Amino acid sequence: MSSERKRHVIPGEVITSGPYRAEQNTVQVGENIVSTIVGLSDVHDGSVRVIPLTGGYVPKDDDLVIGKIVSHSSLSWTADINSCYVGMLPASDVFGRDYSSSSDDMTAKLAKGDLIAARIVNFDKTRDPLITISGRELGKIDSGELVKISPNKVPRLIGKRGSMIQMIESSTNSQVTIGQNGLLVVSSDDPNGLLKAIQAIELIEEQAHVANLTDQVKEMLESKSE
């Protein structure tokens, strides 16, 4: 089926009318399909959706996020995950099932200000998301540079099947841990590579809405990497 060119839309704007399915960030009003957010409309295969250009992070099950420990009670830590919701990390996730609030010292494992790579285990919008740090590539982050971008631009940073981020990683010799909540940790042994990677990420954040971004980033990465 034909697909229309992407268009900038604002809330309330009619994207199209006719026999289309209203998908992400759109509603059907009579015949018309109307956007509910600021973004790029995408009419494709009989469905209409809007790719957001702004907005915060809403947790989703199985998302990898980067969080900052802000406090703890006797049973769980609270992590700032760059969202209107805070992440709840139960103490038993770190200490195991036989956790005892009297004998185990929670701050010895994770203190205020520590950064963690975590996964959203369970979230249903009625209570704060449950997160875990047990698993591959999860846990406390000890080194690297924290970079914050808009959560909406994370898919653009990753690129199709990870093409964009792989390009950045390989050409700057760095490793990037991407949280779906817009927080990234960039680490590299080479300080120039680290700076370059951060510059590339900032470029993507700034230019996420334009076409042929990949070429621009490629040019930028090659330009100063003699």
Next chain:
Amino acid sequence: MSDGLIIDQLKRNQILDLLKEGKRVDGREFDESRQLTIDLNVIPKAEGSARARLGDTEVVAGVKIQPERPFPDTGDKGMLICTAEILPIAHPSAETGPPTPDVVELARVTDRGIRESGMLDMKQLVLEKDKSVIGIFCDNAVTDHDGNLFDACSYASTAAINSCKIPKYEMQDDAPVKVEDQFTEPPVTTLPVSVTMAKIGEYILVDPTIDEWSIMDARITITTNSDGNVVALQKGGHDGFTAEELIKCSEMSIKAGAKIREIIKQTK
């Protein structure tokens, strides 16, 4: 304010590692303030106003002037009151509602610097002794918070008061009456400039950013006047300063303050 802010461990280590090499995260010298720019008369309806930008910290100060009944013990002096408020747009941690202790401190330190320096000759602001005096109210609104609000508020207030126009009042039947379209210059005698320094470990940094602010052990705000004399001082944080450190801080505040004073002078 930012005292309750939690900085992530990576940033903290980065700042501490750089300090050991004698550097700061934004590349400044230890005794160097951020770039200060001041725009005057940003509020058309106020008698005086200024917007001060100290790096990414931004404060708007407005001066309102009106006749007041003097306090019983200071019937021969005008009235000066400085307030401060952190607007919710300034920082995610800022909330509306009654002022927190940090904000109360901010207002008091700003007020004290101007008051104790004797910036204005208050005796010239009397309309009739014990009956009516001119009241100068300087309100500071923090619109962007990147640390060191003390100094930003001090600079904005000083610039706003320094450039204000005092409407002329005359006493008629024991009541002050405004004389339309007649203004006088404020009786400015000196320009107070506050300089806040943060102590992180053994290092003392002038004009800390919000990141440096959130990891500092102690802070001290020293206000100096145009003659380079210390006129007010406020210390905060849980750590202390040694006698040598205090001397060093006061020297730094005089040196850094002189540069700032020139900027405030030039913007009039």
